Amino acid sequence: MLSRPLAVIAALGAGIWYRNRYRHLVINVAVGGFGAAFVLYIASSVYAANFFDFDFLLEPYGSPDRSSILPGLNVEAGDPRWQAILKGAGNTISVVVFAIAVSTFLGLVIGVARLTPNPLLSRVAKLYVELFRNLPLLLIMFFFAFAMFRELPLIQDRAGWSGVLFISNRGVAVPWVEAGNGLWPFWLIALAAGIAAAAVIRGRRMKLENDTGQSTHPNTWATAAFGGVAIVSYLALLLPVRVTLPEIVQAASGFYSYEGGNVLKLGYVSALIALSLYFSAFIAEIVRGSIQAISRGQSEAAAALGLSAYQQLTLIILPQALRIMIPALNNEYQNANKDSTLAHAIAYGEIVLISNRIVNNEGSLLQTYFFIFVVFVLTNLVISFIMNTINRNVQVK
Amino acid sequence: MSAVTASQPRVAQRIEWARANLFNSRLNSLISVVTIAIGLLLAFLITKFILFDANWALVSLNRRLFFVSGYPGEELYRIWIAVFAAAILASVSYGIWVGRLRPYLITVGVIAVVVLTLGLGTNLYIEETPFTQEITSGGQTSTISGIDRELVWEQGWAPRWLYAFSLGLALPFGGSWLIMAALLVTLVLGALLGKHVLSRWRGSPVLLQSIGAGWVLLVPAAVLLQLGVSINSWGSAFLDILIFAVGGFFSFFIGLVLALGRISPYRAIRYVSVGYIEIVRAAPLLVWLLFATFLKDELGPLGEAFSSISLVFRVMIVFAFFGGAYIAEVIRGGLQSIPRGQYEASNALALNSLQKYVFIILPQAIKAVIPAIIGRFIALWKDTALLAAISLINTLEQAKKILAGQTDIADGAFFEIYIVVGLIYWSVSYMLSLLGGAAEKRLSAGERR
């Protein structure tokens, strides 16, 4: 039997518990306290694990990693560790940027192919999508790294086309650009200015076309403006960049090597191909879904206005489909960014691979992984920012 | 005679269809021709590879490794029990709720023919012959001894190229002919039972609840069944499926709790849920997995306790908590799609919060996002491939090991091995995506009703 004081306390407790405002107070304090205690616990153990001792970052990295596509991003044994981590992040970015570009292009093509009235083409596109989106990304990477690129020709076999592309077990040699003189940064600025000028001119011509009804060729004008700026500044800056083409040369000692162009290491190429194939399947689905969502009533209305099929697609359907596409693409690009970490399993020197070597040598797990975390938060924020900016510009105002 | 006259218009129809759809404009004709040409070329190359160029011997020889890795043979009954339970549930559910028996029986029949007959009489094994060799160099004679290994293929009744079709599927797990036959019979009987007997009570909540309970209990029961076997011998597809099942099972409930936490009226609970979801989703799964692998005592006693668990269970925990953060967002979408009137009507009926969510809100919210949840499960299944990156022997890693360890007997079977591994991963996620598609179709049909 419940004794009297207990009963009183129980009644009082129930009285408090069933009053909303007290219940909120009790639960918020309890859960908040628990959360705060957890954060405190993590903070204190992090502190106890010498989290704020960053001296290990100044020591040399120890072993070289030459899997980058840019010579400057290759990790050298003497590099301090902080620099190695940054280079690793650079390697992550250099595969993600190209993977996003290639997979977006492929995805657009496949997505539109799925919607063509030609049943053969649309079925082939569907096959492609179903194949790649149901396979694990890591398996695709392994397939290229360990099966496809396992037995490649030797360099002296000269497999490929001179000046365009060579493939051998040392990597894939492709044409590349290099600085012609020290003025190349100014040329990049000029190019950016050219894009801005082209956008302004296109806007003007569009307005003129809308106002007068005359055809003003806005795209031709914009292209010409950009081309003009690019060529003039290129000449004015005394040829700031030049293209170098890959060749295979034999030294006097009989030793063969690539010369000119850039040699993409096989780890990079496998990661790039796998990421591109895998994410192009998802992007194709996004493209298909968003075009389908728009096209039903809209293309009929556009056709009723007498617009051609091409005009329907570019003027009516795509601008609207973009609005649905971009948030989904944003998500997919962030996934591509995060999934690029898988490339560490095929020995591409992206941030996780570089960092793990530090963890193995030093045991500085918390600090190093905290950097990885920060890198992904930042890069995803950048992707988000870019996509949101694009999104604002395509939204109907 | 009649067959010919009947087929005549059909051919004409086909031609008519092709003309209308494939060759109705110059551009379209070009597209069709190019597609057909590339398609034929690819089909030719693939067929040639599968039937003639490929060496499936290595796949066939290692099929047990692909499915169960080093699981002790005398304990295999534990896996078979789980497989049979899953087969009964799947076939009965199919019979009751899908019920299209013809394509089902045809599929099972084809698999039966392939699995049960093609391997008959075939014998594949490695013959090991010890050898000694005397090497004389510089007047000194030394003896080298070793084992020479050779793959022996005793042909069964099927020609070698036809045998290639089975892609080493025949008798997976190294199970006996009898067990495979029993499994296929179970699949057929289960579907027939579901369709012709149980579907009468399709609307009854008792049937739904008991089969649902069977599915829900399958995962813990199957895992408990494995506990008698050392974790070190868990591997390959078995390990992938186990981690997927356990991770998926718990991630659903974690996601449910987090989703409810995100819309909780209590501010502190909301903040904790949002913080958890955002932090987990900010980093890649691989980073969490590696962190869980490396973690020793860095996070105090909690971290120490965590690191003392065996790696397989740590991975399961990471999968559950990582998947939970994503499923939480999916379920939150479902909760947001429930109109306010449903909450108000439950309040007006004086249902308390628990009753309101259990009986009214959650059944509708979860049903609305079943396709998206299945999508998350597909992602989780594909993510099990990542175990290869943290030195657990999953299917992908097993393939690598086979290739590394048996180069002397079957050099260069790299494509064959990766194709089979791909097929294992692909078929599970494709089946899941078919399930998701069916759920989606059913849901949109329900809306029109």
Added chain:
Amino acid sequence: MDKQDAAEIVQIEKVVKRFGDFTALKSVDLTVREGEVVVIIGPSGSGKSTLLRTINQLEKHDQGRIVVDGIELTDDARSLQRIRAEIGMVFQQFNLFPHLTVMRNITIGPQKVRHLPRQEAEELALQLLTRVDIPEQADKYPGQLSGGQQQRVAIARALAMNPRLMMFDEPTSALDPEMINEVLKAMMELAADGMTMICVTHEMAFARNVADRVIFMDEGEIVEMSTPGEFFTNPKEERAKAFLDQIL
């Protein structure tokens, strides 16, 4: 009239409700006695629905006092649940539970809140469905019914809790014209049985024939309160006159 002497079931005193800067109810007073049928009318945005919804606290009031069945509405969760169980509510959009059968829609309240055994709850549900003329629909899902049938199920669902007060929030506004009468008929029968009712509605015929009292609201205030005979023939306030001119 004996209804004047009946017990007070709802007392509303100086109730204020704000949504941000907008004041939806400006100091409203109202008393409803047992057995009374009160009809609230007024232009849209006048606060009729808000007033109704404060009575079972779907909207929390900011100031003033609401007493239902002798219990004051505070933020005490237990008394709120007790009061909600005593008030049946019928919504404009029906708000039936689409994933439950009609039978289950009706029995879930009595079973889970009143703890009625399943069999009793189902017998009660069938009785109520018969009362609203759709006993044959018990095993269907709400989506398979017409709007009028759904609203009658909603009435049955509310009645199943054996409420002391029924509230109707524009129950016919979402219905096709040919279905309005079947719902009004059910409501009239209910009134004839002596149920205490508060109805927000645009059905003036219903107000004229069934109501004991008509309340006219505008801009969050009760502007006029009188018997239907008086209100419809001789409204005192200008705003009420203007409103009646618009709709009659």
